[in-house]
Amino acid sequence: MDTEALQKEFDEKIEKDIKIEPKDWMPAEYRKTLIRQISQHAHSEIVGMLPEANWITRAPTLNRKLILIAKVQDEAGHGLYLYCAAETLNITREEMQEQLLSGKAKYSSIFNYPTLTWADMGAIGWLVDGAAIINQIPLCRTSFAPYSRGMIRICKEESFHQRQGYQILLTLAQGSKEQKAMAQDAINRWWWPSVMMFGPRDADSPHTKQSMAWKIKRFSNDELRQKFIDMCAQQVEVLGLKIPDPDLKWNEERKHYDFGEIDWDEFWSVVKGYGPCNEERMSARIAAHENGKWVRDAAMAYAAKQDAKSKSSTDKTSTKISKNE
Amino acid sequence: MNEQPLWEVFIRNKQGLDHKHVGSLHAADARTALESARDVYTRRMEGISIWVVESRYIHASSPEDSGSFFDPANDKVYRHPTFYKLPDEVQYM
Ligand SMILES: [Fe+2]
Numbered sequence: 001m002d003t004e005a006l007q008k009e010f011d012e013k014i015e016k017d018i019k020i021e022p023k024d025w026m027p028a029e030y031r032k033t034l035i036r037q038i039s040q041h042a043h044s045e046i047v048g049m050l051p052e053a054n055w056i057t058r059a060p061t062l063n064r065k066l067i068l069i070a071k072v073q074d075e076a077g078h079g080l081y082l083y084c085a086a087e088t089l090n091i092t093r094e095e096m097q098e099q100l101l102s103g104k105a106k107y108s109s110i111f112n113y114p115t116l117t118w119a120d121m122g123a124i125g126w127l128v129d130g131a132a133i134i135n136q137i138p139l140c141r142t143s144f145a146p147y148s149r150g151m152i153r154i155c156k157e158e159s160f161h162q163r164q165g166y167q168i169l170l171t172l173a174q175g176s177k178e179q180k181a182m183a184q185d186a187i188n189r190w191w192w193p194s195v196m197m198f199g200p201r202d203a204d205s206p207h208t209k210q211s212m213a214w215k216i217k218r219f220s221n222d223e224l225r226q227k228f229i230d231m232c233a234q235q236v237e238v239l240g241l242k243i244p245d246p247d248l249k250w251n252e253e254r255k256h257y258d259f260g261e262i263d264w265d266e267f268w269s270v271v272k273g274y275g276p277c278n279e280e281r282m283s284a285r286i287a288a289h290e291n292g293k294w295v296r297d298a299a300m301a302y303a304a305k306q307d308a309k310s311k312s313s314t315d316k317t318s319t320k321i322s323k324n325e
Numbered sequence: 326m327n328e329q330p331l332w333e334v335f336i337r338n339k340q341g342l343d344h345k346h347v348g349s350l351h352a353a354d355a356r357t358a359l360e361s362a363r364d365v366y367t368r369r370m371e372g373i374s375i376w377v378v379e380s381r382y383i384h385a386s387s388p389e390d391s392g393s394f395f396d397p398a399n400d401k402v403y404r405h406p407t408f409y410k411l412p413d414e415v416q417y418m
């Protein structure tokens with residue numbers, strides 16, 4: 001088939017909501033866009049373990065500690081599901097790793113903010129995982145099948161993340177005056193960065209239109225952001241706390257909450273690498289990769305040795321058989 | 326480069342069901358592949374049995390030929406029970 005016919009077949013599949021599998025023909029740009037999006041997503045899951053890992057040893061109870069470990073372990077799993085999905089598009093794990101560690105690839109800017117208090121574990125679960133869920137649920141229907149399968153698995157696991165965070169805040173909000181203040185402080189610091197997680201405004205998001213045409217994305221950044229804000233505006237009331245936005249107000253006409261202007265200078269500066277923790281996160285990843293090298297090497301050496309051993313023993317068996325013949 | 330090979334992971338969720346492909350992972354050997362598969366794909370009791378197979382051993386039909394490859398099944402509607410119209414009086418069939 002010529003490219004034109006293949007393109008037509010591809011377009012028809014997209015039109016009819018038939019998923020694209022890795023071995024199917026796809027436009028080069030579709031492949032490139034997916035590799036970028038899925039690998040960035042994977043990197044975010046992996047780097048996203050760092051801010052929370054910071055509190056594992058200082059969780060206030062054994063129960064909270066177990067929960068936090070389980071959550072961080074889930075994020076590692078999410079990273080792995082996504083790297084595997086990206087690999088089906090013919091990029092190797094090593095290449096992706098290299099892109100992350102060299103700073104060539106991006107990851108979600110939210111993880112470049114520090115986790116200063118225990119309440120941050122609550123705010124991250126509620127707001128950051130909450131925003132991630134809003135982003136990820138429509139991605140379960142994304143047009144590239146391995147990505148969609150990965151997202152379905154991830155979404156099943158995410159809802160506990162959001163709930164455990166909310167519960168941390170709820171507990172603090174019902175505690176002493178200091179605890180309540182700590183919860184409010186965490187929300188104050190995490191709110192705007194979470195709202196920024198949905199990316200630039202639609203008008204400033206050059207890839208959105210094409211991604212939606214390919215059904216990689218199903219909703220625009222601004223639509224998802226609005227959904228998130230509406231959800232949080234209701235949930236914060238149950239906590240008895242406040243969202244740090246004086247302009248947040250129900251709009252009866254729109255049937256949505258209006259909200260204040262996002263500090264886009266801050267957004268772009270963190271994206272460009274000038275956030276409070278960009279360097280710290282990258283150096284932690286690089287150290288983990290380098291310090292783990294001997295383990296990977298040893299595993300490969302051991303596997304090669306075992307392989308050689310089993311080969312020589314099968315050789316013996318086969319000679320035995322031929323002798324008997 | 327010392328690249329760990331890719332493995333495909335198949336999981337049986339419940340006694341009596343088929344193993345089903347769930348994804349893939351990198352591991353140095355079969356034993357570590359099984360252990361990683363347990364950690365990555367069965368953290369919530371999703372499985373009671375795991376198969377791992379190195380991806381390079383899997384042979385797949387190609388999507389470009391799928392038309393002609395599956396063609397023999399195309400025109401044999403008589404293999405389906407709905408092909409046979411029976412009088413309404415016939416019961417339990
Ligand atoms: Fe995640």
Ligand SMILES: [Fe+2]
Binds near residue numbers: 075
């Ligand atoms: Fe999460």
